[in-house]
Amino acid sequence: MNIVVLVKQVPDTEAQRQLNPDDNTVDRAAVDPVINYIDEFAIEEGLLLKEAHGGEVTILTVGPERATESIRKALSMGADKAIHVTDEALHGSDAIQTAKVIAKALGTIEWDVAVAGSEATDSRSAILPALLAEALGVAQLTQARKVTVDGSTVTIERVTDTGYESVQGSTPAVISVVEKINDPRYPSFKGIMAAKSKPVTTLALSDLGIDAGEAGLANAWTQVVSFENAPPRAAGQTVKDEGNGGGQIADYLASKKLI
Amino acid sequence: MAEVLVLVDSADGTVKKSTFELLTAARSLGEPSAVVIGAPGTAAALKDQLAEYGAGKVYVAESDDIAGYSVAPAAEALAAVVEQASPAAVLVSSSPEGKEIAARLAFKIGSGVLTDAIGVDADGATQSIFGGGITVQSKVTTGIPVVTVRPNSFAPEAAPGAAEVVAVSVTLSDAAKAAKITDHVVEEKGSRPQLSDASVVVSGGRGIGKADNFSIIEDLADTLGAAVGASRAVVDAGWVGHQLQVGQTGVTVSPQLYIAVGISGAIQHRAGMQTSKTIVAINKDPEAPIFELADFGVVGDLFTVAPQLAEEIKKRKG
Ligand SMILES: Cc1cc2nc3c(=O)[nH]c(=O)nc-3n(C[C@H](O)[C@H](O)[C@H](O)COP(=O)(O)OP(=O)(O)OC[C@H]3O[C@@H](n4cnc5c(N)ncnc54)[C@H](O)[C@@H]3O)c2cc1C
Numbered sequence A: 001m002n003i004v005v006l007v008k009q010v011p012d013t014e015a016q017r018q019l020n021p022d023d024n025t026v027d028r029a030a031v032d033p034v035i036n037y038i039d040e041f042a043i044e045e046g047l048l049l050k051e052a053h054g055g056e057v058t059i060l061t062v063g064p065e066r067a068t069e070s071i072r073k074a075l076s077m078g079a080d081k082a083i084h085v086t087d088e089a090l091h092g093s094d095a096i097q098t099a100k101v102i103a104k105a106l107g108t109i110e111w112d113v114a115v116a117g118s119e120a121t122d123s124r125s126a127i128l129p130a131l132l133a134e135a136l137g138v139a140q141l142t143q144a145r146k147v148t149v150d151g152s153t154v155t156i157e158r159v160t161d162t163g164y165e166s167v168q169g170s171t172p173a174v175i176s177v178v179e180k181i182n183d184p185r186y187p188s189f190k191g192i193m194a195a196k197s198k199p200v201t202t203l204a205l206s207d208l209g210i211d212a213g214e215a216g217l218a219n220a221w222t223q224v225v226s227f228e229n230a231p232p233r234a235a236g237q238t239v240k241d242e243g244n245g246g247g248q249i250a251d252y253l254a255s256k257k258l259i
Numbered sequence B: 001m002a003e004v005l006v007l008v009d010s011a012d013g014t015v016k017k018s019t020f021e022l023l024t025a026a027r028s029l030g031e032p033s034a035v036v037i038g039a040p041g042t043a044a045a046l047k048d049q050l051a052e053y054g055a056g057k058v059y060v061a062e063s064d065d066i067a068g069y070s071v072a073p074a075a076e077a078l079a080a081v082v083e084q085a086s087p088a089a090v091l092v093s094s095s096p097e098g099k100e101i102a103a104r105l106a107f108k109i110g111s112g113v114l115t116d117a118i119g120v121d122a123d124g125a126t127q128s129i130f131g132g133g134i135t136v137q138s139k140v141t142t143g144i145p146v147v148t149v150r151p152n153s154f155a156p157e158a159a160p161g162a163a164e165v166v167a168v169s170v171t172l173s174d175a176a177k178a179a180k181i182t183d184h185v186v187e188e189k190g191s192r193p194q195l196s197d198a199s200v201v202v203s204g205g206r207g208i209g210k211a212d213n214f215s216i217i218e219d220l221a222d223t224l225g226a227a228v229g230a231s232r233a234v235v236d237a238g239w240v241g242h243q244l245q246v247g248q249t250g251v252t253v254s255p256q257l258y259i260a261v262g263i264s265g266a267i268q269h270r271a272g273m274q275t276s277k278t279i280v281a282i283n284k285d286p287e288a289p290i291f292e293l294a295d296f297g298v299v300g301d302l303f304t305v306a307p308q309l310a311e312e313i314k315k316r317k318g
């Protein structure tokens, strides 16, 4: 089974993330980039599927040149090879454009399942996997907390508010996984060394037959018009419990008409 | 005035509050119309509730197929309604499923999609990003705005609507039937409101010490009719299910009132609750970062303060 794992590089959430004041896009230079946290679970799930069913794991990333750092990390966890779509013209693309690019990139290889994380920490939109399934016209098996493959049938447990739904489709399928589906492995020293020589194919938009006029900020279907730093929350009141802390909270809630 | 479509979210014959919020928001943009998509018989129970919140029309797309497959059929049915109604915008609740439906709809109709809005206008939306640190004004430049709105962003206001039922017939494509729902399992069905759109949330953190003590959080929540939530530490310890995790890798909540009990307030937790209207914290450590954003904080032992608060609330409610 050939498995593709979709990995996004994002600004580290531990740092103060910013937008570029000149074009309102995510400032990817200001903060150290990392692999989107949940994508580590997607990589692990891809590796587990390979261990159970054979085949290869290919990492697919759309992003700036610097995303190679994240690709190497994914390879050092055990993935076999990678595709890196990178092009100046991609800067400022929105989710729909990115989904189209990923769909085209998947068209350059043989694959059975594409495994994504459920949500990226920068966009927090959690829509790319659904968009990709829509673009490709294949099964959308998203928000999975469990993935089972039997021949060409893929069954997942899709997380709901109250439990889960079993959802089933045939390959090729787009899967997204939630945090806690597994325990992502750490790269071993051997893995880190091996990753250095694993193949990474770099593709530009022209290699995918995508016109620069369909990509990037100027052609996105959505645009950030302006932004401002949210005013810090006005400093509240903190009291030390002297035996009536609960009562004081109740007083406060009553004064705010919350009870 | 052009119609503004609102995708209806319901459970067991009851329209969710988040849908009333969307109908209220839609009134500022045009004529609100509700869209009910589901198994046969879904709309009948919902119609009167939708009329109460101003739905002029109720588009109804119902079939066993629509209910039997995941996400894609709803997007296809909604696209059929868009075709019929030529709306000025489409509003969907910002749940994981709502976002996926909105995204697929936008792709189909060639429109931009904005997620997690906290405000809407004729061109687009206001969004709060990076865990509440930055507020952005976004617009849709191609097609009509397809916007998912975060629950609790609008106060629902009743207004009479005709709720004229318009049946929509949908023949699903094969692609829409690619992901079949084979089972539906309810693991925790309590009487408490759902976390993501509750008006009041009481969350417990590692400070509660052990699984059994989570009842302190539940008891307090019940006096307020609140949903319960938890920090990741509590989820990782296995004291509660992942569904209750609030934060960057859990649910984002934006309730009227958020009470954090024994939670330190790590940046990843704050990312999921920072936009709550009022924040109250109980923590024994005066240096805990949660106090930086609390409107009212008590430095004290949660084992005495939380039960005392629950008692006080009960007393005042009489
Ligand atoms: C990539 C990533 C993603 C993450 N995503 C999330 C997320 O989505 N949600 C999330 O919550 N966290 C998330 N975290 C974890 C986060 O960094 C914190 O570790 C976590 O929120 C801490 O939970 P806590 O506040 O319950 O525990 P702690 O930080 O251990 O805090 C416990 C608090 O309880 C107080 N306390 C102890 N005993 C008492 C008592 N008797 N009375 C009163 N107070 C008491 C202590 O003073 C302390 O402040 C994430 C971390 C990473 C790296």
Ligand SMILES: Nc1ncnc2c1ncn2[C@@H]1O[C@H](COP(=O)(O)O)[C@@H](O)[C@H]1O
Residues within 6 Å of the ligand: A006, A007, A008, A009, A036, A038, A039, A042, A060, A061, A062, A063, A095, A098, A115, A116, A117, A118, A119, A120, A121, A123, A124, A125, A126, A127, A128, A129
């Ligand atoms: N530029 C990208 N390159 C590769 N994968 C991506 C990219 N953007 C999003 N993804 C995948 O889609 C998931 C959801 O992202 P999002 O819809 O942005 O929240 C991520 O966890 C990734 O697996």
